[in-house]
Amino acid sequence: MACWLMKSEPDECSVEDALAAPNATVPWVGVRNHQARNFMRDAMRVGDPVLFYHSSCAVPGIVGTARVASAACTDPTQFDRSSRYFDPSSRPEQPRWLMVDVQVIRKIPTITLPQLRARPELDGLGVLKKGNRLSITPVSESHWRAIVAGLG
Secondary structure, three states, X not given: OOEEEEEEOOXXXXXXXXXXXXXXXXXXXXXXXXXXXXXXXXXXXXXXXEEEXXXXXOOXXXXXXXXXXXXXXXXXXXXXXXXOOOOOOOEOOEOOOEEOEXXXXXXXXXXXXXXXXXXXXXXXXXXXOOOOOOOEEEEOHHHHHHHHHOOO
16 A cells, blocks of 8 residues: 655645545645656555645645545546636546545644654655655655654
8 A cells, every 4th residue: 555645735725624525525636747647647546545735835744644535537627727727738538637536534733844854764755855846745654654653
C-alpha cells in the first residue's frame, strides 16, 4: 500500500470543508502537473492513506489524515470554461487531467514545516525537499508511521 501527502490551499478546500462534505469526501480537482496526475493514475489505490496538507497559507502543514476514496477518473473542471482549471487543449474524448476522491478521516493539530524539519527521522520526506512544489507526493511507510505515531 502506498502512502501520500496531498496539498490543498485552505481557501479552496480546507480540511474543515472536506469534513463538512457528504461522507467527509471531496473530489481532488485542479491537479495540473503531469507527475502528480501520473501518481493518481498509476499508483494511487482506493484505501491508500493520505496526509492532508494546507499550503499557500499563513501556517502551512499537515492538518489531517485521509484516504483515497476512489480510483482516478476524468477531472471535469478541465472542460468547464468558468473554472480556473479550464484547459482549452484538453478534449473529452482524450482528457488530459484526472482526479480522485479523498475522504478525511480526522483533523489533527497542524504539524508545521519547522516541526517536520526538526525530526531527523523525516529526512527525505518529499514536502521537505528544496524546490518541491508538487501537490501530491509519495510518503514512505516509515515516514507515515513516524508522523502518525504521535497522533494518538
